[in-house]
Amino acid sequence: MLSDYSATITFIALGAIFAYSFYAVLVAGQLSLGQAGFASVAAFTSASLAPDPDQLGAVPTLLVAIVIGMAVGALAAALLGLPTMRLRGVFLAIATLAFAEAVRILLLNQEWSGGAQGMSVPKIVNPGLAWLALAVVAYWFWRQGPSRYGRALRAIREDELAARAMGIDVARHRLSAFVAAGAVAGLYGVLWAFFVRLIAPEDFGFSAAIDGLVTAVVGGSTMFLGPLLGSAFLTMVPEVQRALGVEAGWIRPFLASLLLLVVILFLPGGLASFLPHRLRVPTATGDDVASDHSGLQPRRHPAKGEPVAHLVGLGKEYGGVHAVRDVDLEIRSGEVVGLIGPNGAGKTTLVNMISGLVRPSSGRATVLGVTVGDTAVHKVAAAGVSRTFQHSKLFARLSALENVLVGGHLVSRPTFLRRLLWLSSARRDEQEALEHAARCLRRVGLLQLASSRASALSYGDQRRLEIARALASDPTLLILDEPAAGMNHVEAAALSSLIRSLAEDGLTILFIEHNVRMVLETCHRIVVLDFGQVIATGTPDEIAANSLVVEAYLGSEEEDPGDDEGGSIAAGTLPDPTGGGAGISGRS
Amino acid sequence: MQQLLNGLFIGSIYALFAIGFTLVFGILDRLNLAHPAVFAASAFVGIELVESAGMSIWVAIPLVFVFGALLGLVIERVAFRPLKGRPDAHFAGLISSIALAGMVIALLQWRYGPDTRRFPIGAFPDVRLEVAGAQVTLLQVVILAVSVALMVALTYLVTRSRLGRGMRAIAENPTAARVLGVNVDRVTATTFSISSALGAVAGVLFAMNVNSAQLGMGTAIELKGLAVIIVGGMGSLPGALIGGLALGLAEVFAVQYIGSSWRDVIAFGLLFLILLLRPQGLLGARRVREV
Numbered sequence: 035m036l037s038d039y040s041a042t043i044t045f046i047a048l049g050a051i052f053a054y055s056f057y058a059v060l061v062a063g064q065l066s067l068g069q070a071g072f073a074s075v076a077a078f079t080s081a082s083l084a085p086d087p088d089q090l091g092a093v094p095t096l097l098v099a100i101v102i103g104m105a106v107g108a109l110a111a112a113l114l115g116l117p118t119m120r121l122r123g124v125f126l127a128i129a130t131l132a133f134a135e136a137v138r139i140l141l142l143n144q145e146w147s148g149g150a151q152g153m154s155v156p157k158i159v160n161p162g163l164a165w166l167a168l169a170v171v172a173y174w175f176w177r178q179g180p181s182r183y184g185r186a187l188r189a190i191r192e193d194e195l196a197a198r199a200m201g202i203d204v205a206r207h208r209l210s211a212f213v214a215a216g217a218v219a220g221l222y223g224v225l226w227a228f229f230v231r232l233i234a235p236e237d238f239g240f241s242a243a244i245d246g247l248v249t250a251v252v253g254g255s256t257m258f259l260g261p262l263l264g265s266a267f268l269t270m271v272p273e274v275q276r277a278l279g280v281e282a283g284w285i286r287p288f289l290a291s292l293l294l295l296v297v298i299l300f301l302p303g304g305l306a307s308f309l310p311h312r313l314r315v316p317t318a319t320g321d322d323v324a325s326d327h328s329g330l331q332p333r334r335h336p337a338k339g340e341p342v343a344h345l346v347g348l349g350k351e352y353g354g355v356h357a358v359r360d361v362d363l364e365i366r367s368g369e370v371v372g373l374i375g376p377n378g379a380g381k382t383t384l385v386n387m388i389s390g391l392v393r394p395s396s397g398r399a400t401v402l403g404v405t406v407g408d409t410a411v412h413k414v415a416a417a418g419v420s421r422t423f424q425h426s427k428l429f430a431r432l433s434a435l436e437n438v439l440v441g442g443h444l445v446s447r448p449t450f451l452r453r454l455l456w457l458s459s460a461r462r463d464e465q466e467a468l469e470h471a472a473r474c475l476r477r478v479g480l481l482q483l484a485s486s487r488a489s490a491l492s493y494g495d496q497r498r499l500e501i502a503r504a505l506a507s508d509p510t511l512l513i514l515d516e517p518a519a520g521m522n523h524v525e526a527a528a529l530s531s532l533i534r535s536l537a538e539d540g541l542t543i544l545f546i547e548h549n550v551r552m553v554l555e556t557c558h559r560i561v562v563l564d565f566g567q568v569i570a571t572g573t574p575d576e577i578a579a580n581s582l583v584v585e586a587y588l589g590s591e592e593e594d595p596g597d598d599e600g601g602s603i604a605a606g607t608l609p610d611p612t613g614g615g616a617g618i619s620g621r622s
Numbered sequence: 623m624q625q626l627l628n629g630l631f632i633g634s635i636y637a638l639f640a641i642g643f644t645l646v647f648g649i650l651d652r653l654n655l656a657h658p659a660v661f662a663a664s665a666f667v668g669i670e671l672v673e674s675a676g677m678s679i680w681v682a683i684p685l686v687f688v689f690g691a692l693l694g695l696v697i698e699r700v701a702f703r704p705l706k707g708r709p710d711a712h713f714a715g716l717i718s719s720i721a722l723a724g725m726v727i728a729l730l731q732w733r734y735g736p737d738t739r740r741f742p743i744g745a746f747p748d749v750r751l752e753v754a755g756a757q758v759t760l761l762q763v764v765i766l767a768v769s770v771a772l773m774v775a776l777t778y779l780v781t782r783s784r785l786g787r788g789m790r791a792i793a794e795n796p797t798a799a800r801v802l803g804v805n806v807d808r809v810t811a812t813t814f815s816i817s818s819a820l821g822a823v824a825g826v827l828f829a830m831n832v833n834s835a836q837l838g839m840g841t842a843i844e845l846k847g848l849a850v851i852i853v854g855g856m857g858s859l860p861g862a863l864i865g866g867l868a869l870g871l872a873e874v875f876a877v878q879y880i881g882s883s884w885r886d887v888i889a890f891g892l893l894f895l896i897l898l899l900r901p902q903g904l905l906g907a908r909r910v911r912e913v
Contacts, residue, residue, distance in 0.1 A: 060713070065712070065713065065716075117898050118897070118898070121897060123712060124647070124653055124712075124856070125852070125856075125897060128848050128849075128852050128893070128897070129893075129894060129897045129898075131845070131848070132849070132890040132893045132894045132897070133890075133894065135845060135886065135890050136887055136890045136891065136894070139883070139884070139886050139887045139890075140887065142883065143883050143884065240841065240844070240845060241841065244720060247716075247717070248717055248720060251713055251714070251717045252717070255713075283731065283732070284728045284729065284731035284732035285728070285732075286728075287724055287727070287728040287731070288724075288725055288728035288729065288732070290724065291721045291722070291723075291724030291725040291728060292721070292725055294717065294720070294721035294724070295700070295701070295718055295721035295722060295725070298714050298717045298718045298721060299704050299705070299714075299718060302708055302710065302714070430709060431709055489709075
């Protein structure tokens with residue numbers, strides 16, 4: 035009975051392994067169709083290099099072939115990935131597809147691969163071996179999911195730029211996901227070759243690549259069992275039709291396509307969305323966001339008053355327009371510096387340069403020992419800069435807790451390899467990272483929403499989640515880009531006291547805000563930008579009394595600065611830790 | 623000279639097919655993988671119109687154009703509109719259009735069977751012309767003329783008309799376009815319908831050129847269409863035209879000087895090179911990423 039179905043059972047396993055090679059990159063948001071090419075080179079190379087099973091025995095031969103095939107697949111992926119990893123979306127898909135097509139045509143024209151006739155290969159793979167291989171692959175991705183590495187890949191899928199700003203080396207992660215896809219595709223190629231007896235380049239053509247992608251997407255790329263479900267579903271559909279007596283011909287492909295359409299339209303997460311998904315929310319004790327806990331990698335922060343950022347003549351020009359011009363600024367540890375100015379004054383461009391996202395076109399800036407502009411964003415983040423974005427850049431489909439876990443990327447330890455071996459230290463470190471994330475959420479008052487999707491949060495909560503995520507990296511310099519935008523005055527007041535309490539913990543904070551009253555209440559020192567230039571710096575009192583600032587905001591020369599209501603608010607501000615204001619240095 | 627003309631004829635079909643592809647991509651940022659199925663379906667429908675209904679090919683081509691336009695509306699309504707606003711719309715649109723393409727091909731198999739079909743003998747006049755020492759059939763001239771006429775009309779539509787302004791507005795920012803009173807759903811549906819109509823005419827012209835239609839003919843041109851729109855620049859209409867002609871010429875000369883089995887390696891090698899050196903394509907604009 036079982037033997038009647040042994041081919042079907044084996045094809046489910048093989049299809050699932052191939053789908054895992056797509057899953058491996060889909061989890062990082064990459065659409066690649068090159069897996070058919072990797073499988074192809076792996077199948078042909080291993081089939082021609084593998085020893086004779088009569089001499090070595092069947093299973094050892096297969097093992098040798100698998101090692102060769104996976105190595106070849108991974109190598110091909112690395113070689114293809116190095117130049118193509120900067121391509122995104124459809125462009126990557128088409129580039130990798132072009133590679134697969136080139137491989138196919140190349141093999142068709144080679145003597146050693148048998149050209150269009152293909153190669154005959156001994157049959158070794160049986161259902162047991164195929165499912166054993168599948169189990170190993172599924173285990174790999176199961177353990178990858180909730181590890182630091184797996185979270186980083188999901189973060190890249192959701193928002194690459196924010197992932198960079200959280201200190202994730204996006205290029206390296208994307209490449210390693212791609213190489214894993216190559217190795218798994220290689221495994222598939224070898225198993226396929228040693229199962230079907232005869233392989234031809236056409237077995238790994240465009241339609242094979244589409245099948246693999248369809249299987250992975252139908253199964254769902256948000257859950258490690260997805261590819262297996264997808265493969266079982268798509269392999270069983272024709273079998274069930276046959277068992278039900280649906281005649282061959284057009285009806286079978288029609289129904290199969292219809293089912294595929296229904297699944298993709300009505301099950302956004304694929305078949306895996308039927309499976310329950312649970313998220314442990316740890317009970318946080320305290321709200322200390324520093325990283326000096328045993329499972330985390332503690333940060334060293336500069337002592338109070340030491341320079342954190344040093345900008346000399348910094349400027350940025352966009353095609354003749356000076357967004358920022360000739361800015362000199364020094365930020366010292368423990369300061370809360372407010373950056374204000376009218377719309378279009380260059381505030382965001384300035385903090386983008388400080389956090390390494392935008393390369394300055396003139397001048398230089400040193401932040402925490404790194405020269406920004408020459409340094410990749412994730413390295414600036416690693417030096418201790420963390421930020422929020424003016425337009426919220428959360429990882430929309432991840433929970434609030436996962437967002438903050440990604441924020442803790444730099445201070446948590448890598449756990450994937452240890453999770454593969456079930457080491458208890460990995461478990462401990464993960465638990466520590468979870469508790470750290472929960473403390474950060476609690477600090478901003480979002481712990482009760484830890485398991486909500488980021489995209490489901492209200493606007494104000496999203497802003498606070500961004501702050502929690504930025505805090506999770508235990509930064510030295512925290513940059514907030516209009517954190518109070520869209521908040522009412524009660525929320526803004528709460529935010530203001532949060533910022534002050536963070537400063538008491540020793541963080542250095544640079545924040546952009548349009549709510550001048552809040553800036554005056556919160557900051558030790560304020561820098562005013564207008565038309566890309568610093569027109570004033572000083573204590574809140576000085577800024578509130580500065581006629582240039584009032585003019586920049588109100589555009590009026592007759593305004594009497596002494597009557598500005600900011601002056602009275604400023605009376606209650608914090609003392610300046612740097613020992614008095616730098617005075618007003620109008621530079622326009 | 624003969625080769626040059628042959629390359630231009632086949633290239634104009636590639637261009638017509640690719641323009642339909644790139645039109646949807648340029649406006650919606652989505653690849654419509656049901657486009658090749660439209661290509662194949664219209665070839666079969668065209669043959670049936672000529673064979674069974676006894677129509678002249680001159681009547682059949684406009685009818686196929688309408689057929690393609692209707693199919694485009696179906697594709698948009700079934701495979702793309704339900705996905706609007708989903709975060710994975712990019713992947714999901716690929717898959718849903720593949721699924722719809724599978725259904726179309728299955729229906730073709732039901733209607734026409736799995737075999738190759740041809741136009742009846744004498745469907746088009748067998749007139750041969752001599753152009754600068756090269757043999758040209760009237761058929762080839764017609765193919766070139768129809769392709770160029772459609773592409774010119776499309777360019778005019780996109781750059782000059784109200785509909786074209788709506789399309790370009792949606793390409794820039796769908797939300798803003800909606801706020802400004804552009805009926806985004808209708809313009810999107812119209813775009814799909816125009817795109818599919820062009821793909822349909824390309825299909826029937828291709829079938830005329832090789833005098834055969836097969837169920838798998840869409841898959842064969844799909845890869846070439848992708849190559850053309852990458853080389854020309856995603857979303858660029860003139861780019862698709864130039865890319866299509868260039869691919870047609872490259873193929874013809876590759877067959878002549880290198881050998882037919884290496885023909886496609888050249889196309890994909892070129893594609894790969896373009897992607898690495900100039901990912902936005904020859905005439906594409908680089909999209910600026912917003913921080």
